[in-house]
Amino acid sequence: MSSGRTEPTGGLPPATARPATARPEGEYRQLIHVAYRLLGSLAEAEDAVQEAFVRWYALPDRQRAAVEVPGAWLTTVVGRICLDVLGSARARRERYVGAWIPEPLPDTVEWLGGRADDGGTDPAERIALDESLDMAFLVVLEAMTPAERVAFVLHDVFRYPFAELATITGRTPAACRQLASSARRRVRAARTPEPPTGLRARVVKDFKQAWEAQDIAALVGLLTPDATVVVDGGGLVGAALRPITGAGEIARYLVAVGGMAPGTTLRLQSVNGRPGLVARRGGTVVTVAAFALADGRITRIWAVRNPEKLQAWTE
Secondary structure, eight states, X not given: OOTXXXXXXXXXXXXXXXXXXXXXXXXXXXXXXXXXXHHSOHHHHHXXXXXXXXXXXXXXXXXXXXXXXXXXXXHHHHHHHHHHHHHHHHHHHHSSSSOOOOOOOOOHHHHHSSOSOOSXXXXXXHHHHHHXXXXXXXXXXXXXXXXXXXXXXXXXXXXXXXXXXXXXXXXXXXXXXXXXXXXXXXXXXXXOOOOOHHHXXXXXXXXXXXXXXXXXXXXXXXXXXXXXXXXXOTTTSOOOSSOEESXXXXXXXXXXXXXHOTXXXXXXXXXXXXXXXXXXXXXXXXXXXXXXXXXXXXXXXXXXXXXXXXXXXXX
């Protein structure tokens, strides 16, 4: 932040506005939610939020007291930090070994220490927030430009006004509207009908049982013919460096991997708010898998094995 200049205070919609006397620490959970969706990494989200608080407390008392809505100020700063991080992330990911998958999250109760929603969120907004944690949604966000991602997430998910987005992106409100519209088209193009949670859980459970039984035929029956598995090992652990495509190829790969990892246990668990699988060996989480379904069969599996992305899963 430039010396002697205060970040624009702006304002959030009434539902998220806070009085001037509010303790900004109370905004921490909301800021983590924003930063994680912007960055796809809980560790980077925490760093971004911590940096925002450093800037908040670096303000002279007089300037801090003049900020009418601390949450809006902090969200603006977090947005700018995330925009910078996203700009440099592309270069870093070009050097990444193998596929890069967003960091998977356990249930929000576990990773935030309590429910993110206190009952005051509109049901439609609650659904939008839940969907924006889905791994398939986060993968679509990865294909966006940094500015598109910031504009879309802050406006469409968190209802941040375009006038405030302009202060974050350095563009006009009209340009921010266009960015969000472009991102929205990407999301619509990639979206598939959301299967009921019960069906999703049942399919993942059947997949777990078939994998444990090393039943290739059963695994093939649970996958679409063109299903894809993407594995993220980050060059730190063994992982397929390229996506594996085709039900038969995936089934044989899974059986082979299972045979090479004796003592591994599978557990059904929430991954980014959806039924997923967690593999443990010797009490340590070694793989977290998220799933996408269509017509009752698995279309895509994202398996994160990079230990640096599994720290939130450490018991």
